[in-house]
Amino acid sequence: MGVVSVTPDTFEMVFYDAAVIAEVAADVAGRVGFDDDFSIEIEEGSPLGRSRLGSYEPVVLQVEGGAFEDTRRPRNFSRSRSSDVIGRALLRVLDRRSGRFDECPGDDELDLALHSAWDVFSVGRLERLGYSPQRKRRLYQFRNRHGFTDAADAAFDELWGSSDLGWADVARISEACR
Secondary structure, eight states: OOOEEEESSSOSSSBOOHHHHHHHHHHHHHHHTOOSOEEEEEETTOOOOOEEEEEETTEEEEEEGGGGEETTEEEEEOHHHHHHHHHHHHHHHHHHHTSTTTTOOOGGGOOHHHHHHHHHHHHHHHHHTTOOOOHHHHHHHHHHHHOSSHHHHHHHHHHHHOSSOOHHHHHHHHHHTO
Protein backbone atom coordinates (compact mmCIF):
# COMPACT_ATOMS: atom_id res chain seq x y z
CA MET A 1 0.00 0.00 0.00
CA GLY A 2 1.14 3.53 -0.75
CA VAL A 3 2.00 6.31 1.64
CA VAL A 4 -0.61 8.94 2.49
CA SER A 5 0.55 12.45 3.32
CA VAL A 6 -1.72 15.06 4.87
CA THR A 7 -1.21 18.83 4.76
CA PRO A 8 -1.15 20.67 7.10
CA ASP A 9 0.65 18.62 9.74
CA THR A 10 -1.21 20.38 12.54
CA PHE A 11 -4.54 22.16 12.56
CA GLU A 12 -5.40 25.37 14.33
CA MET A 13 -8.96 26.18 13.26
CA VAL A 14 -10.48 22.70 13.36
CA PHE A 15 -10.02 19.76 15.71
CA TYR A 16 -8.46 17.42 13.15
CA ASP A 17 -5.42 15.18 13.51
CA ALA A 18 -3.30 14.59 10.40
CA ALA A 19 -2.30 11.10 11.61
CA VAL A 20 -5.96 10.08 12.04
CA ILE A 21 -6.83 11.44 8.58
CA ALA A 22 -3.91 9.48 7.08
CA GLU A 23 -5.10 6.35 8.91
CA VAL A 24 -8.65 6.74 7.57
CA ALA A 25 -7.31 7.41 4.07
CA ALA A 26 -5.05 4.34 4.19
CA ASP A 27 -7.99 2.17 5.26
CA VAL A 28 -10.15 3.48 2.41
CA ALA A 29 -7.31 3.05 -0.09
CA GLY A 30 -6.82 -0.55 1.03
CA ARG A 31 -10.50 -1.39 0.71
CA VAL A 32 -10.90 0.13 -2.77
CA GLY A 33 -7.61 -1.36 -4.02
CA PHE A 34 -5.64 1.84 -4.45
CA ASP A 35 -1.92 1.10 -3.95
CA ASP A 36 -0.16 4.35 -4.93
CA ASP A 37 1.13 7.15 -2.73
CA PHE A 38 -1.22 10.12 -2.55
CA SER A 39 -1.62 13.34 -0.65
CA ILE A 40 -4.52 15.18 0.91
CA GLU A 41 -4.38 18.96 1.11
CA ILE A 42 -6.90 20.45 3.53
CA GLU A 43 -7.92 24.11 3.55
CA GLU A 44 -8.90 24.22 7.20
CA GLY A 45 -10.06 27.84 7.05
CA SER A 46 -12.96 26.99 4.77
CA PRO A 47 -16.15 25.64 6.34
CA LEU A 48 -17.37 24.56 2.91
CA GLY A 49 -17.43 20.91 1.94
CA ARG A 50 -16.00 20.92 -1.55
CA SER A 51 -13.37 18.46 -2.67
CA ARG A 52 -11.56 17.93 -5.94
CA LEU A 53 -8.72 15.97 -7.41
CA GLY A 54 -6.04 18.60 -7.91
CA SER A 55 -3.88 16.09 -9.75
CA TYR A 56 -4.20 12.54 -11.01
CA GLU A 57 -0.43 11.98 -11.32
CA PRO A 58 0.60 12.17 -8.54
CA VAL A 59 -2.79 11.89 -6.88
CA VAL A 60 -3.57 15.00 -4.85
CA LEU A 61 -6.94 15.35 -3.17
CA GLN A 62 -7.76 18.96 -2.27
CA VAL A 63 -10.53 19.45 0.29
CA GLU A 64 -12.07 22.34 2.12
CA GLY A 65 -12.23 21.85 5.87
CA GLY A 66 -15.97 21.30 5.96
CA ALA A 67 -15.66 18.20 3.75
CA PHE A 68 -14.30 16.20 6.70
CA GLU A 69 -16.42 17.87 9.37
CA ASP A 70 -18.94 16.16 11.63
CA THR A 71 -22.21 17.92 10.74
CA ARG A 72 -23.48 17.53 14.31
CA ARG A 73 -20.29 18.81 15.92
CA PRO A 74 -18.84 21.75 13.97
CA ARG A 75 -15.05 21.85 13.59
CA ASN A 76 -14.76 18.18 14.66
CA PHE A 77 -13.53 15.41 12.38
CA SER A 78 -15.92 12.83 10.95
CA ARG A 79 -14.51 9.45 9.93
CA SER A 80 -17.60 8.59 7.89
CA ARG A 81 -17.67 11.85 5.90
CA SER A 82 -13.93 11.72 5.25
CA SER A 83 -14.18 8.07 4.16
CA ASP A 84 -16.90 9.05 1.71
CA VAL A 85 -14.91 11.96 0.25
CA ILE A 86 -11.66 10.01 0.01
CA GLY A 87 -13.36 6.88 -1.31
CA ARG A 88 -15.19 8.74 -4.09
CA ALA A 89 -11.95 10.44 -5.13
CA LEU A 90 -9.88 7.25 -5.17
CA LEU A 91 -12.57 5.35 -7.07
CA ARG A 92 -12.62 8.19 -9.61
CA VAL A 93 -8.85 7.79 -10.08
CA LEU A 94 -9.19 4.01 -10.40
CA ASP A 95 -12.06 4.41 -12.88
CA ARG A 96 -10.00 6.76 -15.06
CA ARG A 97 -7.04 4.37 -14.96
CA SER A 98 -9.18 1.32 -15.80
CA GLY A 99 -9.45 2.11 -19.50
CA ARG A 100 -13.27 2.07 -19.20
CA PHE A 101 -13.36 5.85 -18.63
CA ASP A 102 -11.00 6.98 -21.38
CA GLU A 103 -13.69 9.01 -23.15
CA CYS A 104 -14.80 10.74 -19.94
CA PRO A 105 -14.38 14.52 -20.06
CA GLY A 106 -12.10 16.22 -17.55
CA ASP A 107 -13.54 16.80 -14.08
CA ASP A 108 -14.04 20.52 -14.75
CA GLU A 109 -15.96 19.73 -17.94
CA LEU A 110 -18.52 17.38 -16.37
CA ASP A 111 -22.00 18.80 -16.01
CA LEU A 112 -23.68 18.43 -12.64
CA ALA A 113 -25.91 15.55 -13.75
CA LEU A 114 -22.98 13.46 -15.00
CA HIS A 115 -20.96 14.29 -11.89
CA SER A 116 -23.90 13.19 -9.74
CA ALA A 117 -24.33 9.96 -11.71
CA TRP A 118 -20.65 9.07 -11.31
CA ASP A 119 -20.89 9.81 -7.58
CA VAL A 120 -23.85 7.43 -7.25
CA PHE A 121 -21.90 4.71 -9.06
CA SER A 122 -18.92 5.31 -6.73
CA VAL A 123 -20.86 5.54 -3.47
CA GLY A 124 -22.82 2.38 -4.22
CA ARG A 125 -19.50 0.56 -4.48
CA LEU A 126 -18.35 2.12 -1.20
CA GLU A 127 -21.47 0.81 0.51
CA ARG A 128 -20.64 -2.73 -0.64
CA LEU A 129 -17.17 -2.26 0.91
CA GLY A 130 -18.74 -1.58 4.30
CA TYR A 131 -19.11 2.19 4.37
CA SER A 132 -22.41 3.89 5.14
CA PRO A 133 -22.89 6.44 2.38
CA GLN A 134 -26.32 7.91 3.21
CA ARG A 135 -28.31 6.41 0.35
CA LYS A 136 -31.31 8.73 0.84
CA ARG A 137 -29.09 11.81 0.64
CA ARG A 138 -27.51 10.55 -2.58
CA LEU A 139 -30.91 9.73 -4.05
CA TYR A 140 -32.14 13.26 -3.33
CA GLN A 141 -29.03 14.79 -4.94
CA PHE A 142 -29.48 12.53 -7.97
CA ARG A 143 -33.15 13.47 -8.30
CA ASN A 144 -32.25 17.16 -8.20
CA ARG A 145 -30.11 16.65 -11.31
CA HIS A 146 -32.19 14.02 -13.12
CA GLY A 147 -35.78 14.68 -12.07
CA PHE A 148 -38.15 13.32 -9.49
CA THR A 149 -39.45 10.53 -11.72
CA ASP A 150 -39.70 6.76 -11.72
CA ALA A 151 -37.16 6.72 -14.57
CA ALA A 152 -34.65 8.70 -12.48
CA ASP A 153 -35.18 6.36 -9.52
CA ALA A 154 -34.60 3.32 -11.75
CA ALA A 155 -31.43 4.93 -13.13
CA PHE A 156 -30.24 5.63 -9.59
CA ASP A 157 -30.82 1.99 -8.61
CA GLU A 158 -28.93 0.77 -11.66
CA LEU A 159 -25.93 3.01 -10.94
CA TRP A 160 -25.98 2.27 -7.21
CA GLY A 161 -26.06 -1.49 -7.69
CA SER A 162 -23.45 -1.71 -10.45
CA SER A 163 -19.78 -2.56 -10.09
CA ASP A 164 -18.33 -2.77 -13.59
CA LEU A 165 -19.69 0.18 -15.55
CA GLY A 166 -17.64 2.22 -17.96
CA TRP A 167 -18.02 5.91 -18.72
CA ALA A 168 -20.30 5.24 -21.69
CA ASP A 169 -22.63 3.30 -19.38
CA VAL A 170 -22.70 6.01 -16.69
CA ALA A 171 -23.36 8.70 -19.30
CA ARG A 172 -26.06 6.62 -21.05
CA ILE A 173 -27.90 5.93 -17.78
CA SER A 174 -27.71 9.59 -16.79
CA GLU A 175 -28.89 10.89 -20.17
CA ALA A 176 -31.73 8.39 -20.51
CA CYS A 177 -33.60 9.65 -17.46
CA ARG A 178 -33.16 13.40 -17.95
